[in-house]
Amino acid sequence: MSVRLSNIGKRYGATRALNGVDLTLTGGRVHALVGENGAGKSTCLGIIGGRTVPSTGEIELDGERVTFASPAHAASNGVVSIYQELSVIPSMSVLHNVFLGSEPRRTRWTDDSAAMRTAYAQVASRIGADIDPDVEVGSLSVGDQQMVEIMRALSRRPRVMLMDEPTAALGPRERQALYGVIAGLRDEGVVVAFVSHNLEEVLGVSDDISVFRDGELCGSGPSDQWSRDSLMSAMIGHPPQVDLRGTSASPKPRKELLRVDGLSGGRVEDVSLDVRAGEIVGIAGLVGSGRSTLLRLIAGAQRPTTGRWQLDGVKQPWPSSVRSARRQGIVYLTEDRKAQGILPESTTAENIVLGRLGPVARRGIVTRRSVRDHADVAGRQVGFATTRLSTNIGALSGGNQQKALLARVLHAKPRLILADEPTRGVDVGAKDEISRALRDIADRGGSVMMVSSEYEELAENCDRVLVMWHGTVVAELRGPDIGVDTMVKLSFGTEGLT
Amino acid sequence: MTQVSKTMVTRPDDTASSRPDAGRARSGVRRVGEAVALYAPVLMLVVLVIVASVLNDRFWAPENLRNMLTQNSALALVAFGMTLVIIAGVFDLSVGAIFAAGSVIFAMLSNEVLLLPAALITVVVGALAGAVNAYVVNSLRVNSFIGTLATGAVFSGLVYILCDSSPVQARREGFETLGLGRIAGVPCALIVAVAAFGLCAALLNGTIFGRYVFAVGGNAAAAHLTGVPVRAVRAACFVLVGALAALGGMITGSQLGLGQPTLGSNIALDAFAVVVIGGTSVYGGRGALWRTASAVLVLATLTNIFNALAWDTTRQSVAKGLIIIAAVALDAARSRSDHA
Ligand SMILES: Nc1ncnc2c1ncn2[C@@H]1O[C@H](COP(=O)(O)OP(=O)(O)OP(=O)(O)O)[C@@H](O)[C@H]1O
Ligand SMILES: [Mg+2]
Helix, strand or coil: CEEEEEEEEEEECCEEEEEEEEEEEECCCEEEEEECCCCCHHHHHHHHCCCCCCCEEEEEECCEEECCCCHHHHHHCCEEEECCCCCCCCCCEHHHHHHCCCCCECCCCCECHHHHHHHHHHHHHHHCCCCCCCCEHHHCCHHHHHHHHHHHHHCCCCCEEEEECCCCCCCHHHHHHHHHHHHHHHHCCCEEEEECCCHHHHHHHCCEEEEEECCEEEEEEEHHHCCHHHHHHHHHCCCCCCCCCCCCCCCCCCCEEEEEEEEEECCEEEEEEEEECCCEEEEEECCCCCHHHHHHHHCCCCCCCEEEEEECCEEECCCCCHHHHHHCCEEEECCCHHHHHCCCCCEHHHHHHCCCCHHHCECCECCHHHHHHHHHHHHHHCCCCHHHCCCEHHHCCHHHHHHHHHHHHHHCCCCEEEEECCCCCCCHHHHHHHHHHHHHHHHCCCEEEEECCCHHHHHHHCCEEEEEECCEEEEEEEHHHCCHHHHHHHHCCCCCCC | CCCCCCHHHHCCCCCCCCCCCCCCCCCHHHHHHHHHHHCHHHHHHHHHHHHHHHHCCCCCCHHHHHHHHHHHHHHHHHHHHHHHHHHCCCCCCCHHHHHHHHHHHHHHHHHHCCHHHHHHHHHHHHHHHHHHHHHHHHHCCCCHHHHHHHHHHHHHHHHHHHCCCCCEECCCCCCCHHHHCEECCEEHHHHHHHHHHHHHHHHHHHCHHHHHHHHHHHCHHHHHHHCCCHHHHHHHHHHHHHHHHHHHHHHHHHHHCEECCCCCCCHHHHHHHHHHHCCCCCCCCCCCHHHHHHHHHHHHHHHHHHHHCCCCHHHHHHHHHHHHHHHHHHHHHHHHHHHC
16 A cells, blocks of 8 residues: 655645645555644645645555545545544534444445444444543543544544544543554554654654655655654754753742632532742643643633632632633633634734734724734744734644634733643644743743643643642642653542642 | 653553543433423423413314314425424525425416326426525535525516416316315325425434434534535435425415415525424534424414414514524523533
């Protein structure tokens, strides 16, 4: 099995998303695609998978020229994709989502529900998922929705499996299971291509690595010939600068900003915590441990059943909505950027300043220029390319959309940022810039609470980490105690210290 | 970035530890609430039937029941088709025009040819009108709301031209059988409505096509990426509702003994009301046919009550409008709590 791309290019108006790419993917090898945000990785997979029509070039499958008119057409040729953005149907059950478009049939018109359940049990055990096939997908966490998507792809018996950032939404355990599945596919001779911004993952999982930069393939070779540094230089086009950021000094005791007691609601049960001014608090835990719910409760996006709220030492009623939390300077960044974050038909600049138009307007009038200027200031802080501000945000690559949303949060000048997976899908360079921006905020007395499935990120950024398990906080780590391995162990609840 | 760790790939696979809730059973209160929402049309029906029995001592008389069902069969047909269309995430506002076309074309044709071929041709014309809607929405990429509003205007205009803006008297013997006849005491119109219910329910719940209807309405982009033939599914829904609307128009025309171009001015709103009262989400992706059927009975009983109270149609219209608003608001509240 092999896939060969020759001279593949894609233009969107004036944008060259991909240019003259020649690439061969071989069965029995895992091929990683890396590159900065907007480098063209998703476009490349989209072209192979029938989602995107290339402007130039051709694709050969096992030496035979193919042009796929749609994802369905590609799938019928054994080319199956997992997309960067979730593409599940929230109102349908897990079972029906997994087999949508490829249901085992009893007759031409009806499906075979017994066969479907058997097949579900098989694919679920293959990936180690324990998800009730009969619940609605919309009620699952983003991580579990991603698992549904992976099961859907696997159940189609792919000959070519294209995975765009499949691990970005997964917790440590699910990631591990996915690596196992990838190895299994490779041993079966399947062509596996995947995109990831996690270079350790890329180096550990793949056999070959191709680096994209500005729509061009700028390097390709077996993984053992790459190192983290050589990948970085290839991605950004010059050697990476040495990171001058010192490790943050041990946090000085600062004033308490927010205190929450006896908070319950949704998956969260009886959590108490405090956040101090100038502090970055991380929240670790597995998918489904209640991390996101905790942020949503504090953000006013979800009603708690019980909970006491104390801001600046003053007892107050729990904020009844996102708006009322925002009025107190608490700003929330969603983990589901496509469904709950972006306004795809507005420009990136408009998306960024949305939410705090006060300073943008002059005598009540919002001009394009002032929108741009304000967006520019916020965008710079997270490494967003100024030239893309007037593009519709829907046309940006996934990682660049994420940066824009972060800029939106910063533009709101929050006292407390509640960020759910703030760097999901963001390239390595931008990750650093975002880390720095968050640290800046903390240094100026603001506070951050962040959920991340990448524990390295928590270890690097946080002054304190709360580990959640089954809706409760089971441990609190400070300064030097914050270690990746400790967090992993605690996340599994095997060392419930409290 | 100083500490290069390999933990991502070397973490132990701890499958032994118990897994946090993947989709934990909802709390009891919530489940009761959901059950109430699910069976709301049935509960409403029970309440209204009780009210009607009290207000109208002839409510349970076979003649009254038969009339109620006969008069609402045409509406039921349109509403069943509309349920599929709305679950698929689109609207069809042209059903009123197709309905009128059904009555006019059926009457005209039956004056020329036998009833059965006349009926079949009329249904096919309805289906073709649906195909036109599908073309406008799918291929011209016009929003279905606007698109079918416009095609409705076109269809309606054509009907007026066809019949020269005046009612078409049906002359063939047996023309009224479809609307008023009975087989073994059961109204023909009711038989047709029940058959349509069976057909639509079987399609929606028993077939892969039905699953696709839900998928397309739930998230069309995702459905496309997953390999669902989104356009074909929508087209089938438009064709189906077109055929059913024409059939509905035939039934009403047959009851009146003529083809009437002004018919159906309210049918789109009424069908929409019924679908929404039945709890089918106007956002697409959710709904059930049996609930639409219960809602038809709700509306029928309501009309019966209004008549017992001797309310005129203007007051009935106000009441119906308010009920629709309440039903849509309920739907909105439910989907808001989904997003909370
Ligand atoms: N539908 C579209 N319309 C216009 N431009 C687009 C569209 N889709 C992608 N682009 C542009 O093509 C370029 C490549 O995007 P692509 O999504 O392939 O990047 P990527 O490498 O996957 O980035 P990321 O890591 O952020 O996901 C970007 O400049 C993007 O803005
Ligand atoms: Mg991408």
